[in-house]
Amino acid sequence: MSHMGYGCLMAVDRDHVLRSAAALLTRKSTATMDEVARAAGISRATLHRHFAGRDALVRALEALGIAECEAALDAARLDEGPAAEAVRRLVGAIEPAAGLLAFLYTENQLFEGEGQNEGWARIDERIEALFRRGQDTGEFRIDLTPAWLTEACYGLLASGAWAVSEGRVAARDFTYMIVELLLGGARRRKEP
Amino acid sequence: MSHMGYGCLMAVDRDHVLRSAAALLTRKSTATMDEVARAAGISRATLHRHFAGRDALVRALEALGIAECEAALDAARLDEGPAAEAVRRLVGAIEPAAGLLAFLYTENQLFEGEGQNEGWARIDERIEALFRRGQDTGEFRIDLTPAWLTEACYGLLASGAWAVSEGRVAARDFTYMIVELLLGGARRRKEP
């Protein structure tokens, strides 16, 4: 395919490899580079040509997760309409990336050391702002901090992805169950 | 200390090592056997005298986690009083073990293969029964399955432990925040 290299096909293949790796590592976070390569249908050598090493692969996965999160945040238009509806849109938009998020969430070695990607901070801030907005408009209760609601959102996303992959809950109920639990806990209630 | 061996001191030391390992692995799940040993204040050789290998250590941790969970389940008296109060007692009782639970929850290699410990099934069943009871008495909504509520409970416990260890939420709020979110989502509400 000569010299069309970096603009077109390489990018496509790289993205395919990345998504295969995400799908595999979601299920088996200790998978070998060889397993990752086979899952993507390529050889270990080619995998190393795309990603210098396992570390680079995980970093690329992190970048992908951040990009998908931010795309979901944009698509959910968090500033519009009631905060509860925005939360619903957000979870729905982020659902396809939940497995990848769950993997990254448990890959705590990403966060040791000061070199942690600032993308997470940006995402945290946007989600926290959403919950804060809901509190300001009186939709959400104020005794649960935005930071905790954000953290719980990640946790429920991860639990949901794991539960679906184990067959404990139906995939079609994913968004509904997470949103109902999250909003049920966040919303103000007229009577206890 | 001659031949008092297995009944007394060995057990105490073993338990101390186990708890040190739990505390360390909660923060860094990839810690080396050497790091685990140093965290417990013993040498790697002595650690290997207690636990044949890393696998045996993780299995022992799993057994400890199961034992603590079941102790918490017993202490919470899930059959007594309103289901919501039972959930509150359960989360409070399980809080000290939340870090260990979070580690075991993400150690998904425990669940690959058919040799998974049946203790988890027993615990799942008891928690699910609690949520089912709440649904039967009309306290909890029925559109969220007991299996999902149980899964979400684990996820929130893990998220809470992680958030506390990161300083994102205060340790004293741990139980409150988890219970309010879980119950807020589980409870039936008179008006949407």
Next chain:
DNA sequence: CCCATGTGAGACATGAATGTCTCAGTACGG
């Protein structure tokens, strides 16, 4: 005092995953 037990320190071999390299086969464009 002497012996037994447990311990720490360290050497050593092993196995697995990783990273690097070469080489042959293939596909595509010129």
Next chain:
DNA sequence: CCGTACTGAGACATTCATGTCTCACATGGG
């Protein structure tokens, strides 16, 4: 048809955690 570019297969060295071993030291009881 030829040459370039990419790929897969495999060999190879390296690194690291692990598991096993020996030996010296300390403690505590007989």
